[in-house]
Each structure stands twice: as structure tokens, then as C-alpha cells.
Amino acid sequence: MAEQTRSLEDLKDALKKSDAPVSAAVAEEALPEPKIDALGRAYATGKRKNAIARVWIKRGNGKVTVNGRDQEVYFARPVLRMMIRQPFEAAERVNEFDVICTVTGGGLSGQAGAVRHGISKALTYFEPELRKPLKARGFLTRDSRVVERKKYGRAKARRSFQFSKR
Template sequence: MADLSSLAELGTVAAAAQPAAPVHVQKLDKSGRAYATGKRKNAIARVWIKPGTGKIIVNGKEFATYFARPVLQMILNQPIVAAARVGQYDVIATVVGGGLSGQAGAVRHGVSKALTYYEPTLRGVLKKGGFLTRDSRVVERKKYGKAKARRSFQFSKR
């Protein structure tokens, strides 16, 4: 009987020894801004956010000018809307590589990460929305003996 009681005690000790959940802390630079890098396809965005009036500048232009299509503007605003922080932060982003769609996705990813660095409490909301996950889908490479990545040359029986 003594053996069974000692096993029960071991179980309670092991349960108490588990590490606590990771604590996320605010990460700011000297200017009081949060910096993050966002990626999508071949585009890489460097994003800084700071408290402000909600101005978004991408590569030195207003975001509505740079991303003319409404769909791309909506993609860019998704994390800010999900976090209910519209008009509270100024966003400055520089994007290189890829096309406009990939660049919009990269800026969205960067804004999401920067928001979590500025306000760690927003992490749960943004994670649930899927904004913190890097979309790893990229263009498949072309293989030899194929016209494109998967397309074969036209087959001729005779």
C-alpha cells in the first residue's frame, strides 16, 4: 500500500513542475516604434508601427495609391480591424520583391507581427484570425522534361 501512495505523490509533483505559458513582452526600438518583418511569396516587407492617426505609408506613398485595388487595401487593413485598433497606429512599410498581391500579404503579415510586439495582449485575437502565420505557398519550380512546373508537352501518338 505504501508503494501506491508514493506513486500518487510523484504524480502531483510532476504536474506542479510543468513550465508556465510563455510570457510575451513589448518590443520597441529607441523611437518607441514596433518593428516586424512580413513575408508572402517572394515579397518581403519591413514594417514599423507607432501610435498615431491611422496613416499607412508603403514605400513612401499613401497605401491607397500604392495598392490601388480595393481587395489589396482590405487585405492590408484586416489585422488592424480584427484587433479593433483602426485609427490608433501609424504604419510605415517598405516592401521589395514579388507582385502587388504578395506585397499586400507581406505587409499584412508584418503589421500583424508588429501589433503583437507593441501590444502583446492582441496576440490571441490575431493568432485566431490566422494573421501571424506566414503563408508558405510559393511558386513551384519548373522541372526538366516539362513545359512548366507540371504541364507536359503535347503527346503525339504518330
């Protein structure tokens, strides 16, 4: 019985000793490799409503270009520009990256949401350690709410035609 107890204690000690280096190695391997192309850019696709944004980010001074135009021209409303800045503020990387994106479909609000989603994903590809703060703020979640289609026999998606007694 004493031999069994001693061997169990020896096994526990051996596990404790070997456990520390393994967990440190696992912690280092947990972060994926950055996905950066030959030009030093990270690419991601962002989506919101019917808008799709193709986003490239690279090190720079904070210039944002949307469909070949400056963000102040394309997104005239300050709220939309604020949405695009949010991932950089959450990651504490304001004015460190240049953004070039092309956006199609939807309206301006959906397009701004798509650009924000694309920037967030591209930041995680550029620096994988930024995933945690961006995910905590909900920027990596694709908002899948879209406009419901109009149904036959209805005025809109769900609204009925006005009832007429006579």
C-alpha cells in the same frame, strides 16, 4: 494511519493556499515585454510568396505608407487595402497606428499579404495581449506557399508537352 491522513490533508490545504498566488503571478508573467524602440516604434518582418515586407508601426492616426507612397497609390485595388486593414480590425485598433513599410519581391497580392503579416507581428510586439485575437484569425501564420519551379523536360512545373502521335 490517522496521522498520515491528517498530514496528507494538511499538504492538500497548503497546496491549495499556495496555488492561487503562484497562478496569478504566472498569468502576469506569461505576456512578454513589448518590443518598442527609442522612437516608439515596433518592427517586424512579414513574408508571403516571394514578397518581404519590413514594417514599423507607431501610435498615430492610421496613415499607411508603402515604399514612400500612400497606400491608395501603391495598392490601387480596394481588396489589397482591405487585406492591410484586417489586423487592425481584428485587434480593434483601427486608425490608432501609423504604418511605414518597405516591400520587395513578388507581385502586388503577395506584397499586400506580406504587409498584413508584418503588421500583425508588429502589433503583437507593440501590445503582446493582441496576440490571441490575431492568432485566432490566422494573421500570425506565415503562408509558405510559393510558386513551384519549372522542371527540365516539362512545359511548366508539372505540365507535359503536348503529345503528338505523328
